[in-house]
Amino acid sequence: MSKILIIEDEAAIRRVLVKILSEESDTYKVDEAEDGVQGLEKAKNDDYDLILCDIKMPKMDGVEVLEAIKKIKPEIPMVMISGHGDLETAVNTMRLGAFDYISKPPDLNRLLNTVRNALDRKQLVVENKILKKKVSKNYEMIGESEAINHIKDMIEKVATTEARVLITGPNGTGKELVAHQIHEKSERCNASIIEVNCAAIPSELIESELFGHMKGAFTSAVKDRAGKFEAADGGTIFLDEIGDMSLPAQAKVLRALQEGLIQRVGADKDIKVNVRVVAATNKDLKKEIEEGRFREDLYHRLAVILIKVPALNDRRDDIPALIEHFARKIADEHGSARKEFSKAAIKLLQEYDWTGNIRELRNVVERLIILGGNEISENDVKLFASK
Numbered sequence: 001m002s003k004i005l006i007i008e009d010e011a012a013i014r015r016v017l018v019k020i021l022s023e024e025s026d027t028y029k030v031d032e033a034e035d036g037v038q039g040l041e042k043a044k045n046d047d048y049d050l051i052l053c054d055i056k057m058p059k060m061d062g063v064e065v066l067e068a069i070k071k072i073k074p075e076i077p078m079v080m081i082s083g084h085g086d087l088e089t090a091v092n093t094m095r096l097g098a099f100d101y102i103s104k105p106p107d108l109n110r111l112l113n114t115v116r117n118a119l120d121r122k123q124l125v126v127e128n129k130i131l132k133k134k135v136s137k138n139y140e141m142i143g144e145s146e147a148i149n150h151i152k153d154m155i156e157k158v159a160t161t162e163a164r165v166l167i168t169g170p171n172g173t174g175k176e177l178v179a180h181q182i183h184e185k186s187e188r189c190n191a192s193i194i195e196v197n198c199a200a201i202p203s204e205l206i207e208s209e210l211f212g213h214m215k216g217a218f219t220s221a222v223k224d225r226a227g228k229f230e231a232a233d234g235g236t237i238f239l240d241e242i243g244d245m246s247l248p249a250q251a252k253v254l255r256a257l258q259e260g261l262i263q264r265v266g267a268d269k270d271i272k273v274n275v276r277v278v279a280a281t282n283k284d285l286k287k288e289i290e291e292g293r294f295r296e297d298l299y300h301r302l303a304v305i306l307i308k309v310p311a312l313n314d315r316r317d318d319i320p321a322l323i324e325h326f327a328r329k330i331a332d333e334h335g336s337a338r339k340e341f342s343k344a345a346i347k348l349l350q351e352y353d354w355t356g357n358i359r360e361l362r363n364v365v366e367r368l369i370i371l372g373g374n375e376i377s378e379n380d381v382k383l384f385a386s387k
């Protein structure tokens, strides 16, 4: 059920809007307010999924209502209704956070499309919030080695800027962790960080995944859908494995970065987005550029700040602290008693060849906790941690 509030002083227009929306879908529950003051009161006291708001109204005009609602409930999308004289104001309201605007008299198709898009966006924002709550605790960065302290330093310095960041390093070294920390410590932290694994999405789907699509753009596009860039509006998009992105998708990402504009697949209208891009790769992008698989102009746009995360083999000093950290986490997850690692066991693990980096270390610690004795000994490591 989607709850929609219509704030409109002209009774005739209000009636038309209520009628169209109530008849369109059983899942729309439509409420109405006849001026800005009443509308704001309702918005405060009830939970709406969407608000349609006239611009020119006595008592409190639409721009004031928009500003007031954005302060108290920024997640509610607002669609402004503009009359003849205030089209320019309507366009300007989008800078103040309005989702879109429609003109009077309302055109049926445009109205319904806008309402559907706005409700889609609301859904994404809510889903992202839930996801964010679930994951935010998992991003603690352990380690005091020179290499990791340098990375922590870089994160502190760049997080609060708007600079784009490219994170490089082998698999499992913590690139995703770095991206999350940058977001969490930035002013965008109340908005979402949206992750896209560019390697996991088939190249023919990546554009639609990133930029969304319109109904009918391709056979499986049965309805309009927002993409990840729109979902990340106001926040951060994390493009993981960017080195695996297809060249056509790279061209579109470049445009999004240069102009802040995106276009859903099959649409002719641009959408403005305000997104910070953080990207990561385990590939040598310079080599990819030489071999014609990666655009050099995109590289320069992405790599304003470059953070290189070293392999675990290059920061073995951090291994004892990481073992302890994972041992504690794993015991908490399993709800079991903590197990200590003997000094000799830790020393042996410090000498291993960690080709899978921190991810591999975590797996090995988990295996040892499950299979080893009450205190993990050197012998347990020899028995259970060998590859």
Ligand SMILES: Nc1ncnc2c1ncn2[C@@H]1O[C@H](COP(=O)(O)OP(=O)(O)OP(=O)(O)O)[C@@H](O)[C@H]1O
Pocket (backbone or CB within 6 Å): 138, 139, 140, 141, 142, 143, 148, 169, 170, 171, 172, 173, 174, 175, 176, 177, 178, 240, 282, 325, 358, 359, 362
């Ligand atoms: N310094 C660290 N302290 C604690 N945990 C860490 C640290 N670095 C990485 N991890 C953990 O190790 C695992 C792998 O890290 P992450 O997924 O960030 O690596 P990645 O470089 O993005 O890997 P890939 O390239 O394979 O996607 C995660 O569970 C992460 O939380």
